[in-house]
Amino acid sequence: MTETAPATDWRAWQDSWDRQQEWYLPDREERFRVMLDMVEATVGPEPRVLDLACGTGSITDRLLKRFPNAVSTGVDLDPALLAIAEGTFAGDDRVTFVTADLKDPDWAAQLPYDAYDAVLTATALHWLHSEPLTTLYGQIAGVVREGGVFLNADHMPDPATPRLNAADRAQRHARMDAAKAQGALDWKDWWDLAAKDPVLAEPTAKRFEIYGEHADGDTPPPEWHARTLRDAGFGEARTVWASPSDAMVLGLK
Numbered sequence: 001m002t003e004t005a006p007a008t009d010w011r012a013w014q015d016s017w018d019r020q021q022e023w024y025l026p027d028r029e030e031r032f033r034v035m036l037d038m039v040e041a042t043v044g045p046e047p048r049v050l051d052l053a054c055g056t057g058s059i060t061d062r063l064l065k066r067f068p069n070a071v072s073t074g075v076d077l078d079p080a081l082l083a084i085a086e087g088t089f090a091g092d093d094r095v096t097f098v099t100a101d102l103k104d105p106d107w108a109a110q111l112p113y114d115a116y117d118a119v120l121t122a123t124a125l126h127w128l129h130s131e132p133l134t135t136l137y138g139q140i141a142g143v144v145r146e147g148g149v150f151l152n153a154d155h156m157p158d159p160a161t162p163r164l165n166a167a168d169r170a171q172r173h174a175r176m177d178a179a180k181a182q183g184a185l186d187w188k189d190w191w192d193l194a195a196k197d198p199v200l201a202e203p204t205a206k207r208f209e210i211y212g213e214h215a216d217g218d219t220p221p222p223e224w225h226a227r228t229l230r231d232a233g234f235g236e237a238r239t240v241w242a243s244p245s246d247a248m249v250l251g252l253k
Contacts, residue, residue: 008199010087017056017084020190023179025123027243031153032062032122034241038250039063039118042149046070047117050143053102053124057085060095063120070094073111077101077210079203080194102128102136108143115145122153128217134228137251141233144253150234153241153248155219168244187214225249 022028039047046069051059054074063070074097076082082097089095100107119140125133144150157165180186185193191208194200222239226249229237234251241248 008087008197010084010090013084013194013197013200014056014058014061014088016185016190016193017081018058020185020187021058021123023176023184023186025246026175027246031241031243031246031248032059035059035120035122035151035153035248036062036066038151038240039120039149040067042252043117043147048113048115049073050075050111050116050119052119052121052140053127054085054097055081055124057088057095057097059120059122060085060089064092064094072096073098073113073116075100075102075107075111078207079210080200080207083200083203103132105135105139108139111143115148116143117145117148119144119148119150121151124154125152126155126217126219127211130218130220130224133218134232137228137232141229141251141253144234144251146253148253150229150251150253151240151248152225153246155245156222156225156242156247156249157219157245158221160221164244172245222247222249226251 025031039049045067047067049063049070049072051057051072051074054060054076055078057074060072060074063072071094074085074095077099082099086097096112098110100110125136128136140150191204194204222242226237226239229249229251234253237249237251239247240250
């Protein structure tokens, strides 16, 4: 008798990840829309994209739905999220995934292309402190072609407005608490479910060995990101989208 290998529903996990992230980021889809607007405006509708710290491939998913002739390389170190990404896009020759640590100085050598039209990342680089992030921005500048674009959407609060920040945080957390009472999954809940899935259990355990519970990085304001990108070699850099607590900074090579 032949044993059947365990299976899982990758699209369901992809959708579940999106809902969990939206619990924290209600403007997430608007942010993705503006990100892809800026890609189209700067490099056109058929870009070669590096989905940096790609996770489950949320950016790639939206990229290919909007731009069917795009190609994407997803890079991440998280074995569980990469398993979901690889399962979701299995058989799609427009998509390649690379397992790499962005703190490794040679991570870019593992990419299938020497240069990209666009490098995109969201809610990921706050895992890095400012010094390694500065180094990473320099490496990204070497991967983006001349005329290409880099977009980073992440937590970028303004330290100059502490009262406004506190008011926004209180309102957001009240809404999050209400959603949780209605059954929304938070970060811990989601990972607890992943650890129980027959296919994801092992990569989830490995993921926590690599990362621990959560980030230990910095969240500098948008002006820091723009200045650091210009210092790294981008000709122009500025904020192109913002909410009270998050922002998206664009660097144009």
